[in-house]
């Protein structure tokens with residue numbers, strides 16, 4: 712079986728001090744990874760890892776929780792990195808009303824400038840949205856043009872999902888789908904989200920699936936998320952691996 716973890720932070724030096732060993736292990740397990748930046752420094756590291764390893768790709772950008780330190784000048788770096796064939800999207804970008812590390816004004820400013828860049832370069836965006844679905848969808852709806860959207864760890868309602876499906880968006884599913892309380896999410900991916908729009912993610916080192924909940928997450932746990940999707944779709948694990956890997960290839964335009 713081949714898998715792609717479409718959202719992880721193996722560029723987090725504290726959480727993954729021996730990342731080259733991790734990436735060798737993942738290659739043996741048949742698990743590719745898309746490593747996500749949250750600021751210029753972590754984005755640079757994601758690009759370096761993608762450059763040095765097979766089955767590793769990078770996403771570069773400024774996370775809304777770090778928007779207080781966003782400077783327009785960093786767009787130039789993102790733009791240059793995005794010309795690398797293994798840098799596949801701009802992200803993670805978005806809005807986060809759960810934390811207040813950055814003001815709404817700072818978050819909107821970073822989001823809007825990065826949206827303009829993504830449209831300019833015609834690249835997909837990886838969206839971080841926490842407790843801000845109405846506002847984020849309003850921001851994107853009001854636009855004449857918008858990039859292809861990957862909703863990382865989708866946590867909106869069925870009506871949010873239906874709206875963003877009109878834009879051909881993609882949905883990231885993570886460890887929380889394995890939690891007992893996530894019946895609404897399981898129902899959403901069983902009924903509203905088309906199977907060809909779903910990609911799997913771990914968000915490592917965060918959001919560990921059961922039975923590792925509360926411990927650091929690792930992309931090697933990705934098949935546990937696949938297991939839950941297999942139960943929801945009522946298919947076997949091989950089918951989930953095949954479909955979601957193909958989806959990742961199409962969504963991010965990558966070549967295996």
Ligand SMILES: [Zn+2]
Pocket residue numbers: 718720747803914
């Ligand atoms: Zn993330």
